[in-house]
Amino acid sequence: MIQGDSATMQDLARIAGVSVATVSRALSGKPGVSAATRTAITRLAQERGFAGNQQARALSTGQTGRIAVTLPRIEAEYFARILAGAAQVIHDAGLSLILETTQHEAPRQSDAIQQFLKLGVDGALLLLPTESNREISALYDSGFKFVVIDPTDQITAPMPWVTATNAMGAQRAAEHLLELGHHRIALITGEPHLFSTKERLHGVREALDNAGMSLDPALVRASTYSGPSCGYEQALDLLRLADPPTAIFGFNDRIAFGALQAAHTAKVAVPDSVSIVGFDDAEAARLVSPALTTVRQPLSTMGSTAATMLTQLISGQEPLGMHIQLATELVVRRSTAAPVLR
Amino acid sequence: MIQGDSATMQDLARIAGVSVATVSRALSGKPGVSAATRTAITRLAQERGFAGNQQARALSTGQTGRIAVTLPRIEAEYFARILAGAAQVIHDAGLSLILETTQHEAPRQSDAIQQFLKLGVDGALLLLPTESNREISALYDSGFKFVVIDPTDQITAPMPWVTATNAMGAQRAAEHLLELGHHRIALITGEPHLFSTKERLHGVREALDNAGMSLDPALVRASTYSGPSCGYEQALDLLRLADPPTAIFGFNDRIAFGALQAAHTAKVAVPDSVSIVGFDDAEAARLVSPALTTVRQPLSTMGSTAATMLTQLISGQEPLGMHIQLATELVVRRSTAAPVLR
DNA sequence: AATACTTACGTAACCGTTTGCGTGGAGTGG
DNA sequence: CCACTCCACGCAAACGGTTACGTAAGTATT
Numbered sequence: 001m002i003q004g005d006s007a008t009m010q011d012l013a014r015i016a017g018v019s020v021a022t023v024s025r026a027l028s029g030k031p032g033v034s035a036a037t038r039t040a041i042t043r044l045a046q047e048r049g050f051a052g053n054q055q056a057r058a059l060s061t062g063q064t065g066r067i068a069v070t071l072p073r074i075e076a077e078y079f080a081r082i083l084a085g086a087a088q089v090i091h092d093a094g095l096s097l098i099l100e101t102t103q104h105e106a107p108r109q110s111d112a113i114q115q116f117l118k119l120g121v122d123g124a125l126l127l128l129p130t131e132s133n134r135e136i137s138a139l140y141d142s143g144f145k146f147v148v149i150d151p152t153d154q155i156t157a158p159m160p161w162v163t164a165t166n167a168m169g170a171q172r173a174a175e176h177l178l179e180l181g182h183h184r185i186a187l188i189t190g191e192p193h194l195f196s197t198k199e200r201l202h203g204v205r206e207a208l209d210n211a212g213m214s215l216d217p218a219l220v221r222a223s224t225y226s227g228p229s230c231g232y233e234q235a236l237d238l239l240r241l242a243d244p245p246t247a248i249f250g251f252n253d254r255i256a257f258g259a260l261q262a263a264h265t266a267k268v269a270v271p272d273s274v275s276i277v278g279f280d281d282a283e284a285a286r287l288v289s290p291a292l293t294t295v296r297q298p299l300s301t302m303g304s305t306a307a308t309m310l311t312q313l314i315s316g317q318e319p320l321g322m323h324i325q326l327a328t329e330l331v332v333r334r335s336t337a338a339p340v341l342r
Numbered sequence: 343m344i345q346g347d348s349a350t351m352q353d354l355a356r357i358a359g360v361s362v363a364t365v366s367r368a369l370s371g372k373p374g375v376s377a378a379t380r381t382a383i384t385r386l387a388q389e390r391g392f393a394g395n396q397q398a399r400a401l402s403t404g405q406t407g408r409i410a411v412t413l414p415r416i417e418a419e420y421f422a423r424i425l426a427g428a429a430q431v432i433h434d435a436g437l438s439l440i441l442e443t444t445q446h447e448a449p450r451q452s453d454a455i456q457q458f459l460k461l462g463v464d465g466a467l468l469l470l471p472t473e474s475n476r477e478i479s480a481l482y483d484s485g486f487k488f489v490v491i492d493p494t495d496q497i498t499a500p501m502p503w504v505t506a507t508n509a510m511g512a513q514r515a516a517e518h519l520l521e522l523g524h525h526r527i528a529l530i531t532g533e534p535h536l537f538s539t540k541e542r543l544h545g546v547r548e549a550l551d552n553a554g555m556s557l558d559p560a561l562v563r564a565s566t567y568s569g570p571s572c573g574y575e576q577a578l579d580l581l582r583l584a585d586p587p588t589a590i591f592g593f594n595d596r597i598a599f600g601a602l603q604a605a606h607t608a609k610v611a612v613p614d615s616v617s618i619v620g621f622d623d624a625e626a627a628r629l630v631s632p633a634l635t636t637v638r639q640p641l642s643t644m645g646s647t648a649a650t651m652l653t654q655l656i657s658g659q660e661p662l663g664m665h666i667q668l669a670t671e672l673v674v675r676r677s678t679a680a681p682v683l684r
Numbered sequence: 685a686a687t688a689c690t691t692a693c694g695t696a697a698c699c700g701t702t703t704g705c706g707t708g709g710a711g712t713g714g
Numbered sequence: 715c716c717a718c719t720c721c722a723c724g725c726a727a728a729c730g731g732t733t734a735c736g737t738a739a740g741t742a743t744t
Contacts (some may be wrong), residue, residue: 004455008700019724024702034722055400056700059729064397066440075426075642077419077625084417086442098408099441101429120396135365257629264631283419286627287599289606350730357706361694366732397728521704 007048016041027052036141043287056216064097064120070113071082072104074099076226078252078299079127082149085303086125093311095122108131112297113139121224123167123310125303128152128194145313147306154195155323159314162306162324169295169328170203174275176293176330177213177247180338186245188234188255194225200279219245220326223255231258239266239274246274246339253278256292271337278330281331290334298326344453349390358383369394373439406462408438409652412455413469414446418568419624420594420641421469424491427645428467435466435653448472455481465652467645468496470536487655489648496537496572497665502655504648504666511637511670512591515619518635519589520553522680526615528561528587530576530597536567542593542621561587565597573600575604581608581616587680588616595620595627598634602677613679623673640668 001283009027013020018037026033026041027050033041044050058064067090071079083099092098102108102301109317110131123145137157140146142193148161153207177185187204190197208214218241221234231250238245250256256278266335270276270290278285281296282334305326309319351369360379368375368383369392375383386392400406409432413421425441432439440463444450452473458466465487471478479499480634482488490503497503517621519527529546532539550556560583563576573592577600580587592598598620605612612618612632620627622636647668651661 010700020621020701021725023724024700025723028702030703032722037722053401053700055397055406055727057702058397059395059401059731060700060702062729073426074416074429075419075423077417080422084415084443087416087441091443097441099429099439101426101433246475257407261629284629287603287626288629289631298689352730362731363695363733364693367693370732372733374692379692396731398699399732401701402732404699595740 001061011201012044012050016044041340061067066098068116068121068124069096070100070102072102074101081135082303085300086307089304123314125306133319147309149302157319158322160309160319160322162302164297165325166199167203170200171207172330173295174207175248181340182247184245186238186248188221188223188231189251191223192222213237227250229258231255232262234258235262239268249277251279253280253282253294260288267342271335275336277336293333293336294331296329296331302326348393354386356394358386363668364605373432404498406464408440408463410440410463410466411457412442412444414444416443423641424645426640428649431646431649432647465656466655467648489651491644491648493537498662502651502664504644506639506670507667508541509545512542514672515548515550515637516546524589524681526587528580530563530565530573531593532567534564566593571600573597574604578602579599581610591619594624595624595636602630617678619678635678636673638671638673644668
């Protein structure tokens with residue numbers, strides 16, 4: 001049942017015939033209250049649906065019970081899934097989540113953080129923050145509690161952050177293609193400045209090195225992770241090369257979907273004539289045809305892990321590790337196969 | 343630049359040599375302050391990065407500047423897109439958004455609302471609330487400000503809510519199939535108790551009525567909007583009927599995707615042997631092959647419209663309409679075609 | 685020039701909770 | 715029986731703003 005205006009502590013105190021101080025102590029579990037009075041007050045609070053005034057409490061204690069999450073775009077499945085994981089933990093911890101989207105704009109991100117300090121949050125989760133490493137570091141040193149998910153740059157200062165094992169995942173994807181017998185592997189990367197892009201690139205290089213091969217610069221294209229038709233043009237261009245690649249590794253699923261469509265446009269059969277691999281394991285990966293081979297990221301777990309670290313940080317415990325990397329996993333579907341011999 | 347602890351009004355007052363009351367009046371634009379003092383104080387506040395303590399203000403005024411949004415699941419594209427629209431408006435209004443997911447659980451929804459009253463929010467956006475009409479009505483009468491998006495039941499009481507034109511959209515989809523020459527149209531609906539399901543069903547009936555036809559009960563199956571393989575089994579079953587339908591209308595895109603996969607499993611060509619229509623225009627709708635014909639919902643606009651109504655409600659204005667319906671639009675892609683003659 | 689009115693500001697109460705400190709009474713040990 | 719401790723509770727001061735009211739100047743009115 002939903003109840004309207006709730007009583008205040010003074011109301012309870014008056015009814016119970018005690019002072020507000022006693023009510024406060026009784027309800028917050030603090031010592032200095034007899035068992036009898038405590039139960040009486042507790043029951044009374046139940047009956048009247050007493051909830052407590054959060055702002056008064058926050059004003060008094062300095063703790064708001066709120067944690068903020070900033071992210072570029074909610075409607076992006078990638079961020080939404082991380083957010084969902086974090087939201088669950090935050091909810092279970094009895095905290096509330098305040099959300100701010102930055103739309104990939106740096107000033108907006110700064111504003112948001114500024115806003116949080118003002119609004120008073122106990123801590124924050126920063127998804128793909130646009131701040132420079134120096135700024136983030138300064139913020140951390142100022143005593144503000146936060147954890148970074150999927151940083152833009154590699155974080156060197158000692159502060160908590162979580163990512164997926166981007167390099168390892170990309171390496172596994174590349175190895176998968178190599179195992180199938182591919183030699184001409186093309187890459188369509190995301191924004192080159194992003195840490196995740198660099199890591200994935202690194203992973204691919206590692207795999208090729210191990211196989212005694214190297215990346216053909218002509219087959220490496222940069223795209224964007226979230227553009228409207230990201231990957232499509234690049235893939236089309238690659239497929240129309242005189243000596244086209246036998247496999248295309250899109251650095252996220254959106255890019256891979258673009259490549260899939262490009263293959264369709266260019267009337268190149270997937271996976272018979274070209275194999276396509278993505279990254280993320282978006283929902284649509286299993287819906288497209290052929291179903292996309294991709295690297296699964298534990299997005300929800302990334303969110304929940306970060307949130308857990310944050311709650312530890314807030315409660316004063318040092319979190320277990322400063323940098324937590326969550327394992328990625330190669331998911332082989334139908335978009336990859338051995339190359340045809342020519 | 344990011345700044346740490348900000349000064350309080352007393353600090354400013356001391357420095358400026360005035361009282362806190364004057365500082366408060368100066369900064370909040372209230373009358374009773376000379377132009378000179380006001381500019382002096384304003385400049386001082388700028389310099390010191392004064393932001394004001396939100397909880398203190400909230401405690402004093404009763405206004406928190408926060409608005410809450412409840413929704414079943416963030417990771418569902420449908421809700422995420424509505425949320426994104428709402429978030430933009432809330433941000434632009436200088437308010438902050440506190441998010442609560444209900445995981446489709448009624449007690450959790452109630453708790454959430456209870457929580458909001460306690461935490462103190464100025465209003466709320468309720469997406470697909472599980473409360474009964476009576477409860478929602480009681481909540482509204484209690485003076486709590488909120489607007490409902492996509493209600494579970496039809497709302498009869500005078501309170502603000504927004505939906506898409508579900509009936510009209512479904513009618514257009516059905517008409518599209520009829521125009522192509524389909525006579526055996528199957529339906530895979532969402533949860534039967536949902537208002538949107540009923541409306542869409544209604545729209546289809548309307549279209550058939552107008553064409554002098556009626557729905558074959560054997561071709562109407564109920565599924566769920568968000569199950570894991572929702573629509574797949576139902577579609578498979580339909581396609582294996584002795585006299586299978588020539589078209590399947592899935593009541594959302596997820597269901598349609600399931601149908602698409604079922605057609606693939608059953609080796610029934612789409613759209614040559616069976617046409618498939620969805621509802622929502624999810625991102626993946628253009629990625630599947632064949633690209634899905636579907637009814638686009640203005641999700642982002644639904645969110646922003648609702649948020650705008652709420653801000654009006656909070657500021658005391660009656661919103662323009664109690665019930666705003668946003669137009670849906672049929673998007674014809676490749677999954678529908680004229681039926682083959684037999 | 686006396687009166688009334690306006691303006692600019694200070695004073696203090698208030699929002700609802702937490703918490704350090706004081707106090708009376710019960711319980712304990714000698 | 716007295717001092718001492720301890721317990722359960724009340725008092726009151728914070729926390730950082732907002733705002734009704736009071737008041738001293740300055741301005742307008744007659």
